[in-house]
Amino acid sequence: MHTSSRLLSASVFTILALLAGPAIAALNVFATVPEWAALAQEIGGDRVRVFAATHGMHDPHRIEAKPSLIVRSRNADLVIATGADLEAGWLPVVLRESGNPRIQPGQPGHLEAARYVTMIEVPVKVDRANGDVHAAGNPHIQTDPRNILKVGEALAARLAQLDAANAAAYRAGYQAFAQRWQANLARWEKAAAGLKGQPVVVQHKSLSYLVQWLGLREVATLEPKPGVEAGAGHLADLLQRTRAQSPRLVLRAAYESPKSAEWFAREAKVPLVALPFTIGGSEAARDLTALFDETVQLLVQAIK
Numbered sequence: 001m002h003t004s005s006r007l008l009s010a011s012v013f014t015i016l017a018l019l020a021g022p023a024i025a026a027l028n029v030f031a032t033v034p035e036w037a038a039l040a041q042e043i044g045g046d047r048v049r050v051f052a053a054t055h056g057m058h059d060p061h062r063i064e065a066k067p068s069l070i071v072r073s074r075n076a077d078l079v080i081a082t083g084a085d086l087e088a089g090w091l092p093v094v095l096r097e098s099g100n101p102r103i104q105p106g107q108p109g110h111l112e113a114a115r116y117v118t119m120i121e122v123p124v125k126v127d128r129a130n131g132d133v134h135a136a137g138n139p140h141i142q143t144d145p146r147n148i149l150k151v152g153e154a155l156a157a158r159l160a161q162l163d164a165a166n167a168a169a170y171r172a173g174y175q176a177f178a179q180r181w182q183a184n185l186a187r188w189e190k191a192a193a194g195l196k197g198q199p200v201v202v203q204h205k206s207l208s209y210l211v212q213w214l215g216l217r218e219v220a221t222l223e224p225k226p227g228v229e230a231g232a233g234h235l236a237d238l239l240q241r242t243r244a245q246s247p248r249l250v251l252r253a254a255y256e257s258p259k260s261a262e263w264f265a266r267e268a269k270v271p272l273v274a275l276p277f278t279i280g281g282s283e284a285a286r287d288l289t290a291l292f293d294e295t296v297q298l299l300v301q302a303i304k
Contacts (some may be wrong), residue, residue, distance in 0.1 A: 033278060035291075036155075039151065043159065067092075070094050076109070081113070084112075109162065114136060116154040120208060138208050142205070143210035146213065148288065152178065153178070188296045197215060201220045202252070219222055247270055250264055250272045252272070254272075275298060
């Protein structure tokens, strides 16, 4: 190629690059659980690159601080966690070993969802003898879809703070999501109206926000203490004590061992419902909307 041809090619390439404008540098978002990863994607769109540290069949209390998670966190611009000690067993290690000052607690790159909702089941006294009790309250806030909306608003504001050039886009992303979500809320609450007041037994306190949202009446928890597997004697005693309350359903999260719930449902002669709990907890629960579509549908069908 002649020198003049090479110069012409280089000039054309430079002009095309300038016309194309600067490439969008996506924010790297490290989400501890699937629901916050999905929410960040809903709001941020192609302006965020999202990684979820866990999947739908993980017990969110028991995650290992694997080297792969530490590597992922090193380049993160934002960590979004549930907080309320849900990730206390692994996230502090990941944050410390990441060497990433942007995502440490107290920094703009660290967001805890539980700070933006009203916590329930806050213990008066924290004693490890009472099982896996969380001092800030029950951390499973995502099972009430109204909380998703509150966290989404805080997340959009934080994304706008971290990426001011695209702040308007994050605000618009949240507004579009909120509009869809409000319509979904009305639809779900109408479909689930018949569940209000229905007595249920739960395996673990993982569904308390869902129970509150739908107005279900929790009459017993299978675990004798949070995080402690129920023994045969405890289950038999619980079965006798709840007969007068005539529970209609036994509920468990998909990630939880089914053994005690299956025994109780069989002996009580009531349906057992395994709820997805988060995205990926069932084949149908593939995104935030589908998660609650599936949850409400399973409950309504079971109560019939």
